[in-house]
Amino acid sequence: MPPSPAPLLAPGMRVLCRDAEWLVHRVDKLDHTGGSQIAHCTGADEMVRGHQAAFVTDLDQVVQIDPKETRLTRDTSHGFHKGKLFLGAQLRQMT
Numbered sequence: 095m096p097p098s099p100a101p102l103l104a105p106g107m108r109v110l111c112r113d114a115e116w117l118v119h120r121v122d123k124l125d126h127t128g129g130s131q132i133a134h135c136t137g138a139d140e141m142v143r144g145h146q147a148a149f150v151t152d153l154d155q156v157v158q159i160d161p162k163e164t165r166l167t168r169d170t171s172h173g174f175h176k177g178k179l180f181l182g183a184q185l186r187q188m189t
Contacts, residue, residue: 103133103151108159111149115139115159124150 124130
């Protein structure tokens with residue numbers, strides 16, 4: 095059975111690679127004959143936040159995160175403290 099083709103990646107999408115979540119900033123084609131790509135990413139979860147990395151789709155298993163599968167959770171903290179803290183942290187990260 096031939097290997098499945100690598101997923102088509104695009105800037106702005108979130109992916110899972112090496113057990114971490116990454117945000118794709120740039121995608122380059124590795125060759126013109128196959129579907130190989132180089133995904134230039136920035137870490138999005140606690141372990142790799144802010145780290146830069148480049149993943150080759152032929153070498154690393156890059157899995158797209160489907161935004162439709164995102165589960166929302168209720169903020170049960172007093173005065174929505176956790177939600178406000180999260181939004182404040184997101185605003186401080188913006189340029």
